[in-house]
Amino acid sequence: MTFPKIELHVHLEGTVRAGTLLQIARRNGVPLPADSVEGLAAVYEFRDFAHFLDVWLITTSALRTERDFRQVVVDYAAEAASHGAVYLEGIFTPAEPVERGVDWDEVFTGYCDGAQQAAEQHGVQVRLTPDIPRGYPLDAAELTARHAVTYRERGVVGVGLGGLEAEYPPELYARAFALARDGGLGSVPHAGEAAGPASVRGALAALAADRIRHGIRAIEDPGLVGELAGRGIVLDVCPISNLRTGVVPSLAEHPLPRLVAAGVACSVSTDDPAMFGTDLSADYTAAGRLGVSARDCYQAGLRGALCDQQTKDWLRRAGEAFDWAALAAVSPDGSA
DSSP states (O other), rough: OOOEEEEEEEEEGOOOOOOHHHHHHHHHHOOHHHSSHHHHHHHHHHHOOOHHHHHHHHHHHOOHHHHHHHHHHOOOOHHHHTTEEEEEEEETTTTTHHHTTEEEEEEHHHHHHHHHHHHHHOOOEEEOOOOTTTTTTTTHHHHHHHHHHTTTTGTBBBBESSOOOOTTTTGGGGHHHHHHHHOOOOOEEHHHHHSSSSHHHHHHHHSSOOEEEEEEGGGGGGGHHHHHHHHHHHEEEEEEHHHHSSSSSSSSGGGHHHHTTOOOOOOEBBHHHHTTOOOOOHHHHHHHHHOHHHHHHHHHHHHHHOOOOHHHHHHHHHHHHHHHHHHHOOOOOOOO
């Protein structure tokens, strides 16, 4: 039984399946480690975090043109729609292709055009939250924020912070996030994944985070958990990603149910579905098996979404129109 889903944490570069990557690489004349869908699918099979980074670089190096960036959004919207998605906030990292010589505006235009096409073709509302990559020069962070503000009227709703969390604390990026905030954008940094509660606190204090991507290591600090609940800060939780990267030793030990029991709103997302061997239904099912209902996940997604009020009202009506009680009766673990 398919039900409506909201996804707030998905790296668009990490959604590129083997067939799409092969098509784009051939179009751009980019060599790959395999020349068939089956061969690339074997390359994609997750082994460890170092291998994940290798696959990430293989994928992102093939994305070179406005057409590529647009296709990535549209293709994932089609996949997400097949799992019931009605709204998603897609992450992309513009500084990476810019470093390879692509123009900033070509990157932003491609992703923004893709978001518009996704709504027209697949009925999924897509908003965009470009990521600042930790470890890049700080001027790249500020340029990301400035371009994000420029494209605010084309579906960009926030700015994120990703990459090497333990090596680069949030405080380094305060100026870039202030530029984004002054331009009317939300703040959605990664924190509380590779680093602990101090990273989450830094994201809240220095970056004025509206949401926290991941954030699950907040569970190590009961006071922080209480603060997140009291302030209504939504965590974008990615159960299968957390399992793959070793942030949690097993799904059964995932802190998601403890966070929810403490009053923290937790949305559910895939993170990098093509690279972690997951999809939106699988992550919602994982949350369901941990005792977190599909309806609670949807409501947390609605609460955390950075979209305009008109879109929020539409999402609210979509949630109210669905028979969640019937879903719980048919599929108590939240599977599709």
